[in-house]
Structures are given as C-alpha cells and as structure tokens.
Amino acid sequence: MNKAISVDQLAIHGGDPTVKRTFPWPIFDDQDVQAVADVVRSGQWGNPDCGDAVATFEQQFADYCGSKYAVSCVNGSVSLRLALIACGVRPGDEVIVPPYTFIATASVVLEVNCVPVFVDIDPDTYNIDPQKIEAAITERTRAIIPVHFAGLSCDMNAILAIAQKHNMRVIEDAAHAHGAEYKGKKLGSIGDAGSFSFQSSKNLTSGEGGIVVTNNESLYQMMNSLRNVGRLPDGQWYDHFNPGCNYRVTQLQAVLLSEQLKRLDEQTRIRNENGLYLDQLLADIEGVTSLSRGDVALRHCYHLYIVKYDKTKFGYIPKKEFVSMLAAEGVPCSAGYPHPLYKQPLFQQKNWQCYAIPDSVAYTQVNCPEAERACADEAVWIFQQAMLGTRNDMESFAEAIRKIRRAMLNVVESGS
Template sequence: MKEILAINGGEKTVNENFVWPVYDETDVNAVAEVVRSGKWGNPDCEDLVAKFEKEFAEMCGTKYALTCVNGSVALRLALIACGVKPGDEVIVPPYTFIATTSIVLEANCVPVFVDIEPDTYNINPVGIEKAITEKTKAIIPVHFAGQSCNMDAIMAISKKYNLKVIEDACHAHGAEYKGMKLGSIGDVGCFSFQSSKNLTSGEGGIITTNDEKLYDMMNSLRNVGRVKGGQWYEHHNLGCNYRITQMQAVLLSNQLKRLGEQTQRRHNNGTYLNSLLEKIDGITPLARGLGETLHSYHIYIFKYDKSKFNNLPKVEFSKMLAAEGVPCFMGYPQPLYKQPLFLEKNFMCYAIPSEVDYSKVCCPVAEKACYEEAVWIFQNTMLGEKEDMDKFAEAITKIQKAVLS
C-alpha cells in the first residue's frame, strides 16, 4: 500500500521536538545572580566578561579572545585591525551569510568573490590564487556549516602573497582541522553567539588571535578607541561601544561547559547520517575526510538531485521533507553577488571603483548549490539520537518512493 506523504495529510515520519537552546536552572541562576548584583555592564565590572574570554581562548587554543556584540562586528573589527585601506580587495566566498561581505564594504574595501568547492561548499583555494591582484590584502574563508576549509592550502597562499587570513568561524564553535580548533589557524578567528548558533547567548560575538598587536587594536576598536593604560575619556582610534554585558558572559560561560559534548554528538550523528543518506540514489552528503577532525554541523547539508525524484524541484522537496517532521530548509536562494545590495551597488562606499560590476560575476558551483542542490537540516537536530537520524533517512526515502510511483 502506498504511503501518504505528510504534506498530503499522511502521518509524519519524525515526531521529535528538537529543543534549542538547551539550558537548565544553572543557566537561569547564573544570570539571576548577575541581575541581583546590579552590576550588569562592562564599566561596572569586567571580571565575568574577562573570565569567559579566557575560557573561550583556552578552548580554541589561542592566546587571546575578545567579546563583542555580534559575529558581524567581530569580522569588521578583525578586518580593520588587519590594516586594510579604502579600495583594498578582500577575497570572500559567495555562499555565506551577507555579513561576511557587508563588513568588507563597511571598511570601504572591495569584496572579490571566489567560487566554492562542489564537495564541501567551502571557498576553493585554486580560485583564491587566481583572484589575487596587487590590491588584495586579506582572505575571509568561511568554515561553512562547521566544515573546515582547506586551511593548509589557504595559509600557504597567504604566506606566499603576504595576505591576512580572517577565519569566519561563526558556524564552527569547537570544530577542528587536523586537531587544531577553527579560529586558531589564521591571523584572526571570528564567532557568533546569535540565537541559532551552536554556542549562544541570544546575541554576541567573539574574536580569537595569537597576535598581541591585533588583539590590542581590536580591543581599542570595540571599546570606543580607548587603549591600555589610557584614561576613560581618552580616545586613540575610531572605535565604538561594541562590548557585551555581564549577563551574556555568565550565560556563555555556562553554555561553554556543554559545547564539547554537544560538538562530539553533532559530529557523530552527522557521520552516521552520511552513511545512511549516501545509500539513497540522488542524495549526496557533503564530503568528509578532508582534514576536519571534528565537524560542528551548524548545518547538516546534503546535495539533492531532482532527476532521481521525478524532477521534483528542490523547493518542493524541501517543503515535503519539512512536513515529514525534519527541520530543514532549501538554503540560500541565490549567491551573495545576486543580492540587490550588489546588483544595485547600494554601498555608500566611496572606494569601490566604478568599473566593478557584480552583475558580471558568475560562480557556477555556488549557483548550482543555491538553485538546485543544497538542502539544509538545522543544527539542533544533530543533538538527537541515532534513531532520529534513521528517521531522517526514512523520510527522504518515503518522499522518493511517493514521487516515483
């Protein structure tokens, strides 16, 4: 007897409620204690923020960590501290959140898009080297979905051409490349604590580095241009107040205690789910075994081939899968250079040369991912049980059988 799909009124395959964020009374009590203290902001008491920064640096294996209001600001402060000037070029991938590129524009620099690898959806090192000009000053590799970029190749290129590397690790809390924590390999690493992220306080961000000069500059920029040893009303650099609160810091400290176990669980579930989905004709998990020793799976991504599903469009497949109870999404609708921001050049950025025309940019792999292939499953589902992964595969098989019958 033919099974009825949930989208058509049938029973859902997956009935689990994947809760996020994960918290308990220790989180509530930690925040409540700060509230009762009456010392909520950094000017009142910086001890709790400094404590979390030290803990995060130790987790990452870096000398320094510096909190700020969000991951976007983390990237912006890192780029400015790396010494870019107006008109400089910064190499970025087109398959990422807008902030990876908008911060380049905010710094009056020129985003240069380099296509992604088809097996990982991370920036292609071969394309990076081809895109370098005398104006190139930095590379922002994005460890997309928690999968590490090819950092050996990227760091070799940066050394060859004397470029700064700013790791966008906003998806990669706790993830590793060849045993090194992501965010510790380049000149700077940037993380987000926005509500969907694997480590969260609702909003917030942090920057990691081993370079004392970069740390001091980023610290100044996030603290209204103040410098170590200076007075409260003494401002040396063009900064702003990008500090986080004591309440965010204690919440993050408490959440950090769970991160190691959660990351390992996501890694294990992702590996197991790969073994299930690779058996389904038309479903291809993104590649593993390319240097990542711990995958944080902020998003679990697989490639969908509609020709094996009776030419069912990706958007319809995604709706069917979500109806079956799998928390999923069809991913980015288009690469960043197709966004109105770039097509209409709504930059207010005086240093972008007039001849820069993003309508002429074409990154075929990124476009295929957006329009045809990529389907995302959300990170909180990767904290489920092995049986949940079985159900995800079962839901996809159920859809395939239904559309082919």
C-alpha cells in the same frame, strides 16, 4: 523491496509524519538561569565598569580555542569588522570571500571601504575552493576570509600557503564552527584571527554576541581598543586613541556563555557522530549526497548538515518542494540561500555608499556556477539542533527522505 508509498501518505498531504519529536533550541537548565539571575540581582550589568564575567568568558573561550587572546563584541558581523580593521586593510583594498555564506562576510568588507572579491566554492564541500583563489588575487588584495561553512573546515593548509605567498591576512569566519577542528586545531585559531557569532541559531549562543580570537598581541590590542570606543587599557576613560565604537557585550551575556560553553564539547561530539552516521544512512539513497569531509583529520560541528539534492532521482520535483515535504515529515530543514551573495540587491545595484570603491567595480557579470547550483537546485540544510538527536532520530531523517522518494517515483511509474 521497498513498499510503495502513495503521495497521499506523505505528511504534507495529511499522512503521518516520519519524525515524531521536536528539537528545541537553545538548551539550558537552572544553572544557566541562576547564573544570569545572580548578575541581575547584583546590579552589575555593564562592561567594563562592572564585574569580571566578560573577561572571564573571554579567557575561557580563548583557552578553549587554543588561542592567546579573545575579544568579545556585540555580534559576529562586528567581530569580522574588528578583525579586518586590525589586520590593516585600507580603503580600496580587495578582500577575497566566498559567495555561499551569510551576507555579513561580504558586507563588512564594504563597511570598511574595501572591495569584496567572490571566489567560487568547492562542489564537494561548499567551502571556498583553494584552486580558484590565486586567479582572483591582484595587487590590491590584502586579505581572505575563508568561511568554515556549516561547521566544516576549509582547506586551511592550502589557504595559508597562498596567503603567505601573496602576503595576505587570513581571517577565519567561524560563525558556524564552534568546537570544530582541523588537524587537531580548533577552527578560528589557525589564521591571523578567527571570528565567531553567538546569534540565537548558533551552536554556542547567548541570543546575540560575537567574539574574535587571535595569537597576535598587536591585533588583540587594536581589536580590544576598537570595541571599547578607541580606549587603551592605560588611558583615561575619556581618552580615545582609535576610531572605535561601543561594541561591548554585557555581564549577562558573558555568564550565560560561560554556562553554555560547558556543554559545547559534548554537543560537538554528538553532532559529529550523528553526522557520520547520517552519512552512512544516506549513502544508499539515490538523489541525496552528503558533502565531503575531505581526507584530513577534522571534527565537524554540523551547524548544518547539508545534502546535495538531485531532482532527477525524485520525480523531478524542485528542491523547494522537496524541502517542504521533508519539513512536513518532521525534519528541521531549509532550502538555504536563494542565490549567491553577489546577486543580492546590495551588490547588483551598487547600494554601498563607499567612497573608496572604484566606479569600475560591478557584480552583474560575476558568475560562480557551483554556488549558483547549490542555491538554486542542490543544497538542503538540516539544522544543528536536529543533529543533537539520537541515532534513531538520524534513522528517521533518512527514512523520511526514502518515503518522499518512493512516493515521487511511484507517481512517475503510475503516470499520474
């Protein structure tokens, strides 16, 4: 029988935390420092007029993903934008997106003068629900952006079948999904294009940056031009053929990413194995449910490890309070998004200044109940750097949750 725990023993009230270590991120060593220092000393910092580090990394990352081409750029938001424009969306077109993701997935749609259409998530995975996609398709729908949220693959077979049926482009938002796989294929390499972020929290990082991969040569050529002020490889420096901008990364970022890429496979293996182990540890704790990995072969890269929290099994303490308790116990965690994207002021107040979006478009009546439930009551995130810990660390995460639950149930039983 579990020993009773008093509220005073919780770390948030001054007790000893369950987790005794921290989980630093990013991880680097002297080789990373030396690679960047070598570029600094060379004085060849720019792109494309200095050095070949950017082209080298692009080829390395394309090869890693199993794609033919890769185009690096300043961040993952821009990489989505490049992919959308190259895929041929036109002002007023509709693009299907999930409501449970970072704002950029939808805001870049507005930036290209298109209309985001929100489709609810699957409650078992928090990824876009394929069964709800077709009901959202109209004659204006041109693309879908499935987000491999937290590093878990969407149901790509179902999504690709729908896209083919309706002649839609598929742009994978793989900002969380470096190194993850679906049926033996790296995420990002499955649709028409795949967008990644190298922002500081990401599983592969250079502080900022992004990249988009594709197997389509015409998409590659257009994206390559757009990120380089509309230039073409055979044109003059001051010849501009497409409406692009300077979205280039530097040699400094590229060499750092090349060094970080050497670690990615091993780090992904560790995160995936720890995620599977933590699933086992949490299976017998009432009130927390791990998200499903589905029934297909995949590798999860756990940019986030997400559990669904049920306050009725924790003495009815709200999710926000539970997360504060868990963080105090030493588990790197968050309550995640406070509300779905369509409830952001950007959408509620129509603050988009996009000439091609009809006045009839409004988001005040949009309702995606699964996303709303995830935001308000259920989703608890454990951060990716914590998933690089040991099996003992995973056991301590589970024990922290048990400790909180025992204390809360003890409060209920004592009537205090």
